[in-house]
Amino acid sequence: MRIFNNRNKELEIEMELYLDSLHNASLLFYEGVKNYLDDDEKFPVRVYDCAEYERQADEHLKNIKFILYRYNLVPDLSADILELMDVCDDIGDISKEVLLDLQAENPKIEEDMKPLFREIAKISQKSAEAVIGGVRFYLTQMRSIDENLNKVYFYESEVDKLQHDLKKLIYQGDSELEYAHKLHLSYFIKKCAALSDISEKVALVLSVFQFKRGI
Amino acid sequence: MGGLNTSLIFLSAGLFMGWSLGANDAANIFGTAVGTKMIKFRTAAIIASVFVVIGATFSGSGASQSLGELGKINALAGAFTVSASAAITVTYMTSKGLSVSTSQAIVGAIMGWNIFSGYKTNPEVIYKIAGTWVFAPILSAIFAIILYLIIRAFLANIKIHVVTLDQYTRYALVIVGAFGAYSLGANNISNVMGLYIDVSPFKSISLVGNLTLSSTQILFFIGGLSVALGICTYSGRVMKTVGSGILKMSPISAFISVLATSLVLFLFSNESLREFLLSRNLPAFPLVPVSQSQVLIGAILGIGIAKGNKNINYRQLGGIGLGWILTPIMSMVISYVALAVMQNVFMFEVYK
Numbered sequence: 001m002r003i004f005n006n007r008n009k010e011l012e013i014e015m016e017l018y019l020d021s022l023h024n025a026s027l028l029f030y031e032g033v034k035n036y037l038d039d040d041e042k043f044p045v046r047v048y049d050c051a052e053y054e055r056q057a058d059e060h061l062k063n064i065k066f067i068l069y070r071y072n073l074v075p076d077l078s079a080d081i082l083e084l085m086d087v088c089d090d091i092g093d094i095s096k097e098v099l100l101d102l103q104a105e106n107p108k109i110e111e112d113m114k115p116l117f118r119e120i121a122k123i124s125q126k127s128a129e130a131v132i133g134g135v136r137f138y139l140t141q142m143r144s145i146d147e148n149l150n151k152v153y154f155y156e157s158e159v160d161k162l163q164h165d166l167k168k169l170i171y172q173g174d175s176e177l178e179y180a181h182k183l184h185l186s187y188f189i190k191k192c193a194a195l196s197d198i199s200e201k202v203a204l205v206l207s208v209f210q211f212k213r214g215i
Numbered sequence: 216m217g218g219l220n221t222s223l224i225f226l227s228a229g230l231f232m233g234w235s236l237g238a239n240d241a242a243n244i245f246g247t248a249v250g251t252k253m254i255k256f257r258t259a260a261i262i263a264s265v266f267v268v269i270g271a272t273f274s275g276s277g278a279s280q281s282l283g284e285l286g287k288i289n290a291l292a293g294a295f296t297v298s299a300s301a302a303i304t305v306t307y308m309t310s311k312g313l314s315v316s317t318s319q320a321i322v323g324a325i326m327g328w329n330i331f332s333g334y335k336t337n338p339e340v341i342y343k344i345a346g347t348w349v350f351a352p353i354l355s356a357i358f359a360i361i362l363y364l365i366i367r368a369f370l371a372n373i374k375i376h377v378v379t380l381d382q383y384t385r386y387a388l389v390i391v392g393a394f395g396a397y398s399l400g401a402n403n404i405s406n407v408m409g410l411y412i413d414v415s416p417f418k419s420i421s422l423v424g425n426l427t428l429s430s431t432q433i434l435f436f437i438g439g440l441s442v443a444l445g446i447c448t449y450s451g452r453v454m455k456t457v458g459s460g461i462l463k464m465s466p467i468s469a470f471i472s473v474l475a476t477s478l479v480l481f482l483f484s485n486e487s488l489r490e491f492l493l494s495r496n497l498p499a500f501p502l503v504p505v506s507q508s509q510v511l512i513g514a515i516l517g518i519g520i521a522k523g524n525k526n527i528n529y530r531q532l533g534g535i536g537l538g539w540i541l542t543p544i545m546s547m548v549i550s551y552v553a554l555a556v557m558q559n560v561f562m563f564e565v566y567k
Contacts (some may be wrong), residue, residue, distance in 0.1 A: 010384040074381040215467040
């Protein structure tokens with residue numbers, strides 16, 4: 001008689017790989033934005049790699065769902081874990097989307113705007129990193145979650161401030177860009193900052209699930 | 216053969232009690248684990264059945280001594296009537312949604328026999344048993360609080376993946392479930408078969424090696440089988456209700472509550488432990504059948520207190536208190552009336 005379906009290790013590994021893929025996608029997001037702004041030739045490689053990690057993340061997410069439901073693992077928390085994993089998926093999606101949009105739409109960014117663009121991408125990536133770390137803590141060591149959640153909220157508010165500064169620079173600065181062009185840049189600012197918004201969304205979900213995971 | 220058949224008919228009341236015990240009380244052990252799908256019902260039923268029979272056969276005599284001290288029922292028809300009265304009380308009170316314990320029903324029914332037969336009830340035994348009913352849920356709550364705080368501190372300080380923890384929790388639930396079933400069999404079998412000890416129709420038998428089953432052990436083995444039958448045939452439905460409805464607990468809380476309950480039942484039924492404590496001049500627990508459901512409620516309240524939950528359901532506590540008084544009284548009255556009917560209408564010898 002087989003009492004347990006010993007798929008636990010497999011699920012654990014899938015979760016780790018999934019989070020690794022998302023983390024890598026977010027790192028490539030920042031590197032990609034940086035390369036785009038510097039007009040670096042590595043940019044297309046970053047776009048490709050980021051899309052590849054996002055694809056891998058989707059694959060791992062599919063496996064996680066299958067193993068969780070097929071073998072009925074962690075039944076009391078499976079719904080929470082799946083929701084958390086699902087909402088994390090947006091980190092990979094948005095990372096890929098920004099780079100693909102940059103590649104396809106090729107927006108012209110003026111030199112004086114680049115540092116702020118770079119900073120937004122950098123802090124957005126940091127927020128994603130902090131929230132992924134928080135998810136790892138949720139899965140392994142509940143005690144340390146709060147520190148990561150605080151970081152995410154802080155980074156998100158920093159990105160909001162930078163976003164506002166950059167918008168002011170675009171619309172009120174010396175730039176002689178056409179209004180349509182300014183709107184286009186505005187759209188990209190929003191896109192880059194979306195990663196921190198997603199991270200905040202994951203953090204909010206995590207802060208609720210943190211209480212539900214108690215014994 | 217005819218005598219044995221008659222004996223078996225008279226045992227039927229006890230066997231019904233056993234079936235009822237298995238159907239209801241096994242859910243207290245494996246309810247959350249099965250209801251939350253941590254363990255399959257089939258696995259739970261097999262483990263519970265095996266260990267309840269082992270507990271009943273090899274450790275069941277301890278708690279039955281107290282029932283023997285309360286009243287020595289010396290006629291098979293009397294034992295049947297007392298057991299059936301307790302069973303009727305349990306069934307009626309359960310149907311009315313009242314907190315009921317087979318232990319309390321049996322004690323009340325024995326007192327009914329004592330009054331009917333003129334057997335003098337020893338008040339000290341009554342105090343001992345009644346005191347245990349109050350003390351056992353409190354002890355269980357204390358155990359649950361201690362266990363909860365230890366496990367919470369332990370889990371807060373170790374790094375363990377939620378999936379691995381889930382796997383360990385499943386192992387723990389199976390182990391503690393086996394222990395719970397063993398303790399249930401050891402402590403509560405006296406409610407099922409304890410009344411028949413002095414009128415047992417069985418003789419001792421020798422098994423392989425030096426293993427001998429005494430007449431009482433055979434009786435308890437058969438009683439254990441009836442409990443197992445209750446587990447296999449009816450407890451599944453109750454388990455699913457417990458796990459998904461009335462008592463919503465996390466698997467780890469379920470583990471704590473079952474462990475606390477099992478420890479209490481074990482303490483009140485283990486003769487070796489009692490002898491060990493007494494030999495060292497330490498206070499020992501009386502060997503008394505206690506209500507597993509009420510001990511479990513004590514454990515759940517203990518977890519609630521440890522969690523800092525101030526919303527204690529006093530209505531539920533009141534229900535237990537009411538059960539302490541109502542169940543024995545009702546059972547005593549039914550037993551007295553039934554014994555009178557058995558003796559005077561059906562002309563059975565209900566006492567010697």
